[in-house]
Amino acid sequence: MTITDVQGFQASGVSSGIKSNDELDLAIVATEDRKPVSAAGVFTSNKMTAAPVLITRKHLETTGGAAAAVVLNSGNANAATGDQGLLDAEHMCHLTAKGIGCDSSEVLVCSTGWIGYPLQMESITSGITDAIDSLQDDQGKIAAKAIMTTDTVPKNTFVKSKGFSIGGISKGAAMLQPNMATMLAVLTTDVAINPKQATQFLQQSVSVSFNCLTVDGAESTNDTVILLANGKSGVEASPLFAEALTDACKDLAVQMADDAEGSTKTVFLCVSGAKDDSEAETAARSTANSQLIKCSWYGEDPYWGRIAAQIGASGVQFDPEKISVSYGGQVVYAKGKAQKVNSQELKKHMAQRRLDLLVDLGQGNGLSEIVTTDLTHAYIDENMRTS
Amino acid sequence: MTITDVQGFQASGVSSGIKSNDELDLAIVATEDRKPVSAAGVFTSNKMTAAPVLITRKHLETTGGAAAAVVLNSGNANAATGDQGLLDAEHMCHLTAKGIGCDSSEVLVCSTGWIGYPLQMESITSGITDAIDSLQDDQGKIAAKAIMTTDTVPKNTFVKSKGFSIGGISKGAAMLQPNMATMLAVLTTDVAINPKQATQFLQQSVSVSFNCLTVDGAESTNDTVILLANGKSGVEASPLFAEALTDACKDLAVQMADDAEGSTKTVFLCVSGAKDDSEAETAARSTANSQLIKCSWYGEDPYWGRIAAQIGASGVQFDPEKISVSYGGQVVYAKGKAQKVNSQELKKHMAQRRLDLLVDLGQGNGLSEIVTTDLTHAYIDENMRTS
Numbered sequence: 155m156t157i158t159d160v161q162g163f164q165a166s167g168v169s170s171g172i173k174s175n176d177e178l179d180l181a182i183v184a185t186e187d188r189k190p191v192s193a194a195g196v197f198t199s200n201k202m203t204a205a206p207v208l209i210t211r212k213h214l215e216t217t218g219g220a221a222a223a224v225v226l227n228s229g230n231a232n233a234a235t236g237d238q239g240l241l242d243a244e245h246m247c248h249l250t251a252k253g254i255g256c257d258s259s260e261v262l263v264c265s266t267g268w269i270g271y272p273l274q275m276e277s278i279t280s281g282i283t284d285a286i287d288s289l290q291d292d293q294g295k296i297a298a299k300a301i302m303t304t305d306t307v308p309k310n311t312f313v314k315s316k317g318f319s320i321g322g323i324s325k326g327a328a329m330l331q332p333n334m335a336t337m338l339a340v341l342t343t344d345v346a347i348n349p350k351q352a353t354q355f356l357q358q359s360v361s362v363s364f365n366c367l368t369v370d371g372a373e374s375t376n377d378t379v380i381l382l383a384n385g386k387s388g389v390e391a392s393p394l395f396a397e398a399l400t401d402a403c404k405d406l407a408v409q410m411a412d413d414a415e416g417s418t419k420t421v422f423l424c425v426s427g428a429k430d431d432s433e434a435e436t437a438a439r440s441t442a443n444s445q446l447i448k449c450s451w452y453g454e455d456p457y458w459g460r461i462a463a464q465i466g467a468s469g470v471q472f473d474p475e476k477i478s479v480s481y482g483g484q485v486v487y488a489k490g491k492a493q494k495v496n497s498q499e500l501k502k503h504m505a506q507r508r509l510d511l512l513v514d515l516g517q518g519n520g521l522s523e524i525v526t527t528d529l530t531h532a533y534i535d536e537n538m539r540t541s
Numbered sequence: 542m543t544i545t546d547v548q549g550f551q552a553s554g555v556s557s558g559i560k561s562n563d564e565l566d567l568a569i570v571a572t573e574d575r576k577p578v579s580a581a582g583v584f585t586s587n588k589m590t591a592a593p594v595l596i597t598r599k600h601l602e603t604t605g606g607a608a609a610a611v612v613l614n615s616g617n618a619n620a621a622t623g624d625q626g627l628l629d630a631e632h633m634c635h636l637t638a639k640g641i642g643c644d645s646s647e648v649l650v651c652s653t654g655w656i657g658y659p660l661q662m663e664s665i666t667s668g669i670t671d672a673i674d675s676l677q678d679d680q681g682k683i684a685a686k687a688i689m690t691t692d693t694v695p696k697n698t699f700v701k702s703k704g705f706s707i708g709g710i711s712k713g714a715a716m717l718q719p720n721m722a723t724m725l726a727v728l729t730t731d732v733a734i735n736p737k738q739a740t741q742f743l744q745q746s747v748s749v750s751f752n753c754l755t756v757d758g759a760e761s762t763n764d765t766v767i768l769l770a771n772g773k774s775g776v777e778a779s780p781l782f783a784e785a786l787t788d789a790c791k792d793l794a795v796q797m798a799d800d801a802e803g804s805t806k807t808v809f810l811c812v813s814g815a816k817d818d819s820e821a822e823t824a825a826r827s828t829a830n831s832q833l834i835k836c837s838w839y840g841e842d843p844y845w846g847r848i849a850a851q852i853g854a855s856g857v858q859f860d861p862e863k864i865s866v867s868y869g870g871q872v873v874y875a876k877g878k879a880q881k882v883n884s885q886e887l888k889k890h891m892a893q894r895r896l897d898l899l900v901d902l903g904q905g906n907g908l909s910e911i912v913t914t915d916l917t918h919a920y921i922d923e924n925m926r927t928s
Binding site for chain 1: 586587588589590618620621622623624655656657658761762832833836837839840841842845846847849850852853854859861862874876877878879916917918920921924925926
C-alpha cells in the first residue's frame with residue numbers, strides 16, 4: 155500500500171520523454187478535491203541547492219505551509235542550471251496549478267537525475283498535462299515508479315494506526331547520506347495537523363530515519379521530503395502519529411539501503427559507549443563511509459582491524475583497550491586483541507543480506523545508529539560514466 | 542638511486558618468512574660505522590597507534606633524536622596487538638642493536654601489513670640476523686622492495702644538491718590519506734643537522750608532500766617517516782636542504798599515488814579562490830575522497846556535477862555562481878552553467894594517466910593542492926577479503 159491508500163489523495167505517473175525508451179519519468183501527487191492541505195518539507199543542506207528545492211521552499215513560505223499538489227520528475231535534477239533552472243521549476247508549478255485549478259504557490263516541485271543539464275521543458279509540459287489527466291486514487295505505486303533513477307524497485311510504505319493512515323513513496327540509490335542525498339520522498343496522511351506542527355514532526359522523523367542512512371557519504375543538491383496532511387480522518391496529530399510517521403520514514407530508508415546502487419549488503423551499524431551521542435555519530439559515519447570497510451562487507455569479511463583503525467582516525471575519544479567490535483552478536487575484537495569466535499556462526503552471519511555491526515567505545519552512554527551499505531563492483535559500473 | 546647512494550649508509554632486505562613464498566619482508570637501514578646520527582620522525586595521528594610507532598617515538602625521546610639503525614618489516618603491522626605487541630617491537634630493536642653493536646634505544650622500528658595479528662617473532666628473529674649480515678652500501682633498493690605490501694613497484698628517490706645528497710625509500714598503496722595512512726618512508730642524508738632542526742624540516746616537508754596525498758581517506762595506525770642525517774658532507778642544513786627534502790618527499794608521494802591499489806589515474810587536484818587555505822583544503826579533501834567523483838575519474842568522465850555538489854556539501858564558503866571547474870586547463874563549468882569545451886582535447890586529457898583538476902571557488906586567495914587517485918574494480922578486489 156502507498157500514498158493513494160490514504161483517503162483524499164490521488165497520484166499519477168507518466169512517461170514524458172525526459173528519459174528514453176518510454177520510461178516513466180514524471181509524477182504528480184494531488185489532493186482529490188484539488189484544495190490545499192497542510193504541507194511541510196525537509197530539504198538538503200547542500201549549498202549547491204537545486205532550483206526545485208529553492209522554489210518549493212519559497213512556495214511553502216508564501217503559503218505558510220499549504221499545498222494542493224506535488225509535481226516530480228526523474229532523469230534531470232534541474233541543478234546547477236542557473237536562472238533558467240529557476241524559471242523552469244517555477245513553470246512546472248505553474249503548469250500543474252493551471253491543470254488542477256489552484257495557485258502556483260500551492261504546488262511543490264521535486265527533480266532528480268543528472269546535474270547541470272537544462273530541463274527538457276517541451277517533454278515536461280506535455281508530461282504534466284498527461285499526468286493531470288491520469289490522476290487517480292489507485293496510482294500511488296505508478297508515481298513511485300516514475301520518480302526512480304538508478305533504483306531497481308519502487309519504494310512504497312503504508313502505516314495504519316488508531317484512526318489515521320500514513321502513506322509514502324521515495325527514491326534514492328546513490329549519493330545517499332544524511333541530509334538526504336539524492337533522495338525524494340512524499341508522504342501523505344489524513345491526520346489533522348497544522349503546518350508548523352507538521353514541519354516539527356517531519357524534521358524529527360527525518361533525523362532518525364533518512365538522515366541515519368548513508369550509502370556513499372555524498373549529499374545531493376536536490377533532497378526533499380514532503381508531507382501532505384488533509385485532516386480527513388478527524389484525528390488530531392499526537393505522539394502516536396509522530397511514531398507512525400517515523401516508522402513510515404524508517405521503512406522507506408531501509409528500502410533505499412536495500413536497493414542502493416550495486417549494494418549486496420545492508421549494514422545496521424550501532425556505535426555505543428561513546429562520550430556522547432555526537433561522538434557516537436562521528437564514529438558511526440566515519441566507519442560507514444570508509445571505502446576500505448565497505449569493501450570488506452562486500453567480501454563478507456568480519457575484519458575488525460580497519461574498523462578500529464578508522465575509529466582511531468575519526469577523532470573521537472576512546473581507549474584502545476576498551477573498544478569492542480561485534481558482528482551478529484559475536485565479539486570479534488575486545489581488550490586490545492582479536493577474540494575467539496564461532497567461525498561457522500560468524501560466516502553465516504556475514505553471508506546474510508543484512509549485517510549487524512556493533513562498535514562499543516567503552517567511554518560513556520553516547521549512542522548512534524546508522525544504516526549503510528557495502529561498496530561493490532556494480533557501484534563502480536553504475537558511477538564510472540555519466541553516459 | 543636511493544638511500545644507500547648517500548655516503549655513510551647501508552641497507553639490506555631479506556625474506557624472513559612473515560610473508561609466504563620467500564618474499565622479501567624485512568629490511569634494515571643502518572649507518573656504515575654503526576654510530577648513531579641525528580634522527581627525526583613524523584608519525585600517524587591515529588589513536589589506535591601501533592606498537593612500533595609507540596616504541597620508535599619513545600626511543601627518539603630517550604636519545605633526544607639519535608639512531609644508528611631502522612628495522613622495518615612488512616606483512617604484519619603489529620597493530621592492535623596489546624602488550625605483547627609492545628614487547629615484540631621492543632625486541633626487534635633489541636635484536637637489531639645487539640647485531641650491529643649499539644644501544645636498543647638507538648634503533649627505530651616500523652611495521653606494515655595486517656592489523657591485529659601477533660608478530661611471528663621466530664621469523665623476525667632469524668630475519669634480523671640475516672638482514673644484519675646482508676647490510677651493504679648498494680642494497681637500498683632491496684630494502685625498498687622488502688617494505689612493500691600491496692605495492693606493485695618499489696619506491697626510491699634521490700636528490701643531489703649543492704654539496705649534499707638525500708635518498709629515500711617508501712611504501713604505501715591503500716589506506717593512504719594525509720597524516721600518512723599505511724605509509725612508511727625512510728630518508729637518509731649526509732647534511733649536518735641537529736635533531737631538533739631535522740624534526741622541523743621533516744614536519745614541514747611531510748605536510749606538503751605525504752600529507753597532501755589521499756587515496757581512500759583512511760589513516761593508518763602505523764604511518765611513519767624517518768630521517769637519518771649523518772653530517773658526512775660537512776654541509777650545514779639550509780633552506781636549500783629544506784627544498785631538496787621536500788622534493789624527495791614529493792617524489793615518493795607521487796610514486797605512491799601512481800602505484801595506489803588498483804588505481805588507473807593520479808589526479809593533481811587544486812582548489813583555489815577559497816576564503817582561506819584551510820577552507821581550500823576542506824574542499825579539496827572532500828572532493829578527493831568522494832567515492833562518486835573517484836568513479837568518474839576511473840570512467841574518464843569530466844562530469845563536474847558531482848564535484849560542484851560535493852563542494853556544496855563540504856561546508857566551505859562559496860557562491861554557486863562563481864565556482865568554476867577545469868580539467869586539463871579546460872573550463873567545464875562556470876557561472877552556474879556547463880561551458881562549451883573542445884571535447885576532443887578534453888577526451889584526450891581524461892584518457893591520460895595523470896589528470897589536472899582545478900576548482901576555483903571565487904571567494905579569496907585560499908589554496909590547496911592534493912594528489913589523489915581513482916576508485917576502480919581492482920581496488921575492491923584488493924580490499925574485499927583479508928585472506
